[in-house]
Amino acid sequence: MEPTGRVICSRCNKEYSVAKYATVIRCTECKTTIPIGGQSSRAQGQYCNSSRSSVPQSYLYFKDKFKNKHSSCPADPTDFSLDTKPSRAGSAETHPRKRALLCGVTYENKKYRLKGTINDVNSMKEMLINQFHYPPDCIRVLTEDQKAGCIPPTKKNIQVALKWLVEGSGPGDSLVFFFSGHGLRQPDFAEDELDGFDETICPVDFMQEGMILDNEINSTIVRPLKKGVTLHAIVDACHSGTILDLEYVYNRQSKVWDDNRPPSNAEKSTSGGLAICLSACGDNQLAADTSVFTGKTMAGALTYILFDTVKNNAGITYGDLLDKMHDVIERTNNNRCLSSKLLQKIFRHRRIQDPLLSASEEFDVQSKKFGL
Known part of the structure; x- marks a missing residue:
């Protein structure tokens, strides 16, 4: 047969x-x-x-889940229908719209386990819904939170979800990619990195399936951005500075945009849209997963400070956001109430780094308001 x-x-x-x-x-x-x-x-x-x-089955899952009015973490990851009617909020024909992908990788049962990534995802989801009015059914979540029945952040699932994020986007749309987890870097053999290294994010199965390189992230969610579409990436990971390979990096000290275009002249720009990335640290720096801000609950330093600053400063500009986050980090790093031994224990012998802002085009950070 x-x-x-x-x-x-x-x-x-x-x-x-x-x-x-x-x-x-x-x-x-x-x-x-x-x-x-x-x-x-x-x-x-x-x-x-x-x-x-x-068509990859996981692609159909994300596509149809976006059309459904379901929560971002279904009770059963296989609970979906291929015959669903698109809702107005999630319809591919309705613009403007908001869409977000939130990934938190814990690396359960591994020596390199992170304890704050699910908290980071929950904080980011809360901010998107309450501060920026994202419909809950337009937010996709990938974590290892089995109790919530979430989709695991495997390499394949993240790759498919990234494609879902930008699919069908049009003028006026706002997209958000959030990642909290490990980041690494490796030698760049394409000669498109100024520092000679490609930055990467680590899915839960990266030891078996490999990391996701900045080149792939750029080609998947930056290059396809059409005119009128805005993408924000918030990456709370080590070595995440230029994880989207965007062409301009803002220098907070000199107040100018540094040129980050590749020496190889490889095309890294959008198709007319705007991509903005806020990273936890520079390409050669380490990020912190810590409880120092709450006294108990673990969280990524970037995520916690961003969440707290935006929540308490409505209408803040990008420039003021960077300055206020810097002030919080400096006070934390220099807090004389903590002994040096305790600081070393909390930060594992490293300071919290200043976040890095990069973009596909230059803009006035002092006048442009932060918005997702």
Whole structure:
């Protein structure tokens, strides 16, 4: 019998070709029973007819979840329908609109585990909804929070979600990419980095699947930005300074934009839109995951200070935002009430760094108001 479709096991992602009248198969890898065709929306596998066989199943998930009025963390990651009607808030034909992707990677059960990333995601989601009026159903969340049933921040899931973020965007749209997790860097062999290193973010499975490079992030969410679309990336990770490979980096000391265009003349600009990135530190610096600001709850330093500053300073400009964040960091680093041993314990022998602002084009940071 000729196969007429395919099915993907949602537990191990193994793909199978299936016969026309098949009703159920058993995954040979993880032994999960997979209903075929007509299965409920909570089935362990999802059937795709031949007309959609070239579309990644995880892409269909994000696309259809965006059209649905569901929470950003469904109770069951496989709970979705391919026959949903688009809501007005999430319709690809309605502009302007807001859309956000929030990734928090904890690296559970690893020696390099981070304790504050889910708190960071929750803070960012709260800020987007309360301060900037993002519809909750237009916010996608990737974390390892199994209790909330969230989608795990694997390399594949992050890559697919990044494509979802910019898909169908149009004039007036505001997009946000937030990442809290580990960041690394590696030698740049394409000669498009001034410092000779590519910056990366680390998905939960980066040891097996690899990191996501700044080149890929740029080509996925920066290059496609059309005129009238604004993207903000907020990256709370080490070595995150130019993680979007944007062409201009703001120098807070000299109050000018430094040229960050690649020596190789590789194209890094948008397609007419505006991309702005706020990173936790410079490319050669380390970020902090700490409880120093709350006394108990762990959080990324950038996320906590940004959340607190924006919450208490409505209508703040980018320039004032950078200055106020710098003042908080300086007071924290120089706090004489803390012993040097305690500081070393909290920061693991390093200071909290100033955040870095980069953009696809220069703008007046003293007059332009911060808005997501």
